Amino acid sequence: MNSGYQQGRIFLIAIVPEFSLQYAALPKAIKKKFTRQLTHLKDNPKHNSLRIHKLKSRDFWDFCVT
Numbered sequence: 607m608n609s610g611y612q613q614g615r616i617f618l619i620a621i622v623p624e625f626s627l628q629y630a631a632l633p634k635a636i637k638k639k640f641t642r643q644l645t646h647l648k649d650n651p652k653h654n655s656l657r658i659h660k661l662k663s664r665d666f667w668d669f670c671v672t
Contacts, residue, residue, distance in 0.1 A: 619648070636671070656669040
């Protein structure tokens with residue numbers, strides 16, 4: 607899939623087993639929002655709705671779902 611975001615960076619989205627268990631218990635509406643935000647992250651990490659920010663002292667980033 608060709609995205610509009612091209613900055614020469616490669617990033618990895620890692621989903622740990624603990625998340626998968628918690629995700630399974632979420633309401634459908636939250637799962638839908640998560641999927642939409644994950645698509646935004648993949649296609650355009652600078653999308654305003656993500657409110658993305660780097661975690662302190664780490665090379666990890668955080669984004670908002672709700």
